[in-house]
Amino acid sequence: MLKVTEEKNLTAIVEAAVEKHGTHADAFIPILLEINHNYGYIPAEAIRLARARIHQHQEHNLVSEGQLFELASFYHMLSTEKNGRHVVQFCASAPCHVQGGRELWKAIQETLQLKSGQTDPQGRFTLKTVSCLGICGVGPVILVDDDSFGNVTPEDLADIFTRYE
C-alpha cells in the first residue's frame, strides 16, 4: 500500500504488471496485487484494462472481467475501493486479543474516531481489522501501511499516528 497519487498513470501500471507476471492463469492474482500496491486500490477501470491487456498476448488464458473482479473482491490484500492516504490495520486475532488487544482496539477507535472499514472525511486514515499477521510474539500488533508496530499500548497511539500525514 503505497501512497496513492492521482497523477499515476493507471494504464502504465496495468501494462507493467501484466508484462512482469505474464498472462497465464497463475499470474492473475500477482497482477492484481501489483496494481493494488502501485495504485492503492483496484478501480473498475483497472480490471477492464487488465483483461484487455492479458488478451492482447499471443498465449494467454481466457479471463472475463467478472473473474478478475471476483478475485479483487475475495482477497483481503486487494481493495476495490479507494482507501485513505494511510491504512491502519489492527490484528483482531486471539493471541493479540488476550495480550491487551481488547483495550487497544477500543483506544484506536476512539483516537481515530473511526470504526472498522471507515475512512475519515479528510481521507487521511482508513481503519481495518485484519487476521493474524504472524508477529504474535510481540502482540498486540498494528500495521500502518507497510510498517508494523508491536507491543502497542493505548499510550503509544498518538505518537504512532502523528508520523503519518
Added chain:
Amino acid sequence: MKFTRSMVLVSNDPESMRRGAAEIYQSFHDELAAADLSEQVALSQIADSGRTDILPMVIIYPEASVYGPVKLEDVKRIVEEHLSKGRVVQDLLAPIRELTGRVSWLKARKDTEPMEKRIVLRRAGRIDPESIEDFIADDGYQALAKAIGLTRMEVIAELESSGLQGRGGAGFPTGLKWRFVAGTKSTKKYVVCNADESEPGTFKDRVILEGDPHSLLEAIAIAAYAVGADEGYIYVRGEYQLVQQRLQRAITQAREYGLLGRNILGSGFSFDMHVHSGAGAYVCGEETALLESIEGKRGQPRSRPPYPTTQGLWGKPTLINNVETLANVPAIILNGAEWYRSIGTPSSPGTKVFTILGNVNFTGLIEVPMGITLREVIGIYGQGMKDGASFKVAQTGGSSGSVFPPSLQDTPLDFESFKKAGVSLGSGALLVCDERTCVVDLALTQLKFFRAESCGKCTPCRVGTERAVRILTSISEGQAQLGDLDTLLKLADEMDLASNCGLGQAASVPIRDILKNFRAEVEAHIRLGVCPAGVCAMVPEEELEFVKQG
C-alpha cells in the same frame, strides 16, 4: 567466499529492524573500517533465532558469542574489546535461557531433556540466509545429493520408516502421502509447499523460511525427485514479503549453482520452482483452496475426492506439504530414519516447533522433542505466568485447534496423546491465558475470525459462523437465555457435519470446548448476569455508548 578471521552477524528480522538493527549494522560497518579491521572481519546478517527477548542480536564467530539485546552505544565496545583485543564482553552477552519456576516435576519424568532440540531451526539465526555459500558450508544440499544417489522408492521408504507426520495440523504420515503421489501415473506432477501460514498465533514457518530458505528448496527438490515431479510452487502468504524476497533470491542462487533447473548434479533429474504470493485469505491454507488460488481463482476449497495426490494443480497429481514437514526431510535423509526415531515419542517421532503466546513471561518460539507437556512449556520455556497469575485456559494450534482446560496440561504434546484426549495439536501455536480471560470472549473472538475468513461457498459455514457470533455476542451482552446454549451446540454439530472443508468444522470446536469444559462460566453470564472474569460488558453495545456519554 572470502576467508576472514572473524565473522559478525547482525539480526535483521522485522522485530530487530524495529529496534534499530539497521543502525547497529551500519555502526559495525563504520567501526570496523575505523579500526582498520574490514579486511579481517566479515560482516553479515542473520534472521531471528526465535528469541524475541534478545533482539537485536549480534553473533560473533568463531567464538560463537551471542550478544543481545545490543544497543547502538555497545557497538564500539564490542569492536574494541572483542574484535581488536579478543576479549569477550561478558556483561553484554545474551542471558542464557535458564530454567526457572517450578521444575521439580521434571525429575519424575525419565529421559527428558528440558532443553531445545533443533532440527528444522538448526540454521535459523546461525547462517546468513541470503548466502548459498553459508548454507553449503553447513552441509547444505548434501541431502539432495544423497537422495539423488538413491532410488525414488528408497527415499520414500526412508521417510516412511522415520515416522514423520505432517506438521501443518492434521498429522498425516508424510511418507505415505509421497507414496500415493509417486504411485500415480502421469507425465506431469507438481510439488507444492504450503507456506500460507495464517493460523493465528503461528509464525514458525516464517522463522524457518526467513532464517534458512535454502533448506526448503533442498527439501522440495528431494520431494520432487521421490515422487517424480518436475515443477514446484511455494505458496507464501502475501503478508510475508521478506520471506518471498529471500526465497526468490535463494532460487536464483540455486539455479546458478546447478542445484535447480535441468539435469541437477548431472543426474538427469530436472526440477524448477516458483514462488507464488497469496493475497490475504486464511482459507487458502486449506490445500485445495490453495491450488484454486494458484490457478487464479477465488480460494474456495474443492470437494474431495478426488484428492490432490491424484488430481491436484491443473488436474495433475500434486504433493502438498507444510513448510515445517518439509524442513525435516533433509535431516532425515542425511542422518537416517533411526536417528529421527530416537527423538520425540514412539508414535510421534521428531521435534515440533511451538510458538508460545499470551499471558506468560516469555513469548516466542521453541523447537522441542514431541511429547513435552504444556505444564513444562509454561514453566520452563514460558518462564511462568505473567504477574504470578494462574493458568486458566490454553488454545492450541491457532483458531483451528482446541480450547483446553488446566486438567489437560500434563498431556504430552504429541499427535496420539492429543487425539486420545479429544483435542487437536494443530499447527503448534500455544496461546496461554490466565484467569483474566473470559472464555465467552475468547470464543467470540475466534468465531468472528471464522466469520471473516469463511469463503462463503457452503451454507453451514457461511451462515453458521454468523449465527454463532450473534449468540455469543448476546451472551457477552447479558441478553441470552439458557436455551440459546442448546441452539449454539446444535449449530456447532451442523457446522461440523455439513461444512465442505476444515474451516467450518474448526469453527465448531471453540463452541463445543467452552461448553464442555467451562459450562459454569458460560452459564454465569446468563443465570447471574455477570462475567466471572470481568471482561464482558454485560450490556448491549448501544447502551454502553449511552452510559459513557451520559
